[in-house]
Amino acid sequence: MEWRTRWHITVRWDRADNSPAGVTVVERVVEIPAELRLMVNAARADPHVVAFPYRRVRALVGDEPQHCRNGHSYAGGSATRPVRDWLPCSCGGHLVLRCARCPDVRVDPVVSADCNPSTASDGQRPTA
Ligand SMILES: [Zn+2]
Ligand SMILES: [Zn+2]
Numbered sequence: 691m692e693w694r695t696r697w698h699i700t701v702r703w704d705r706a707d708n709s710p711a712g713v714t715v716v717e718r719v720v721e722i723p724a725e726l727r728l729m730v731n732a733a734r735a736d737p738h739v740v741a742f743p744y745r746r747v748r749a750l751v752g753d754e755p756q757h758c759r760n761g762h763s764y765a766g767g768s769a770t771r772p773v774r775d776w777l778p779c780s781c782g783g784h785l786v787l788r789c790a791r792c793p794d795v796r797v798d799p800v801v802s803a804d805c806n807p808s809t810a811s812d813g814q815r816p817t818a
Contacts, residue, residue, distance in 0.1 A: 691750050691751065691752035691753065691754060691785070691798050691799050692750070692751060692752055692799050693748050693749070693750055693751075693781055693782045693799060694721070694748070694749050694750075694751050695746055695747075695748055696719050696720065696721050696746070696747050696748070696749055697719070697720050697721075697723075697726045697744050697745070697746055697747065698717070698718075698719050698744060698745055698746075698747050699717070699718050699719075699720065699726065699729055699730070699742060699743070699744035700715060700716070700717050700741075700742065700743055700744070701715070701716045701717075701718075701729070701733050701739055701741075701742045702714060702715050702739065702740050702741045702742070703715075703736075703738050703739055703740065704738050704739075704740050705738065708738035709738070719747070726744065729742070729744075730742060730744070748782045750782065750783075750785075750799075754785065754787075754798065755787060755796050755798050758772070758787070758789035758791075758792060758794040758796055759794050759796060760789070760792050760794050762789050762790075762791045762792060762794070764787065764789075769790060770790050770791065771790060772787040772788050772789055772790055772796075773787070773788040773790070774786070774787060774788075775787075775788065777797065777807045777808075778807070778808050779801070779805050779806060779807040779808070780804070780805060780806040780807075781799070781802070781804065781805050781806075784797045784798060784799060784801060784805075784807060785797070785798045
């Protein structure tokens, strides 16, 4: 899996008659920065647009791992199901899967050099 950045934009018009969509509020999710820029420029150029707040949202895309690094399948009954955990991180977070049949612990997405995962509840990196 991997984290993808998207933008959630809301465009508000003063009156529905003045909006190309015929409604006063249009909400969109865009995945490409150029697309966001187009929408922002159009909103800025439109004198009837009263506000166009947008924010970055992160979405985890892709499939979860199906087996541990030793080849044990995560599918099946309770005997093979991994213990699932969540590791908060600056990137958005990581899914932690502890194999039920061996000591393997898979972290997905893989912790990168930019990551700052925290296991402690106070958000501090635990000192080894
Ligand atoms: Zn395993
Ligand atoms: Zn991370």
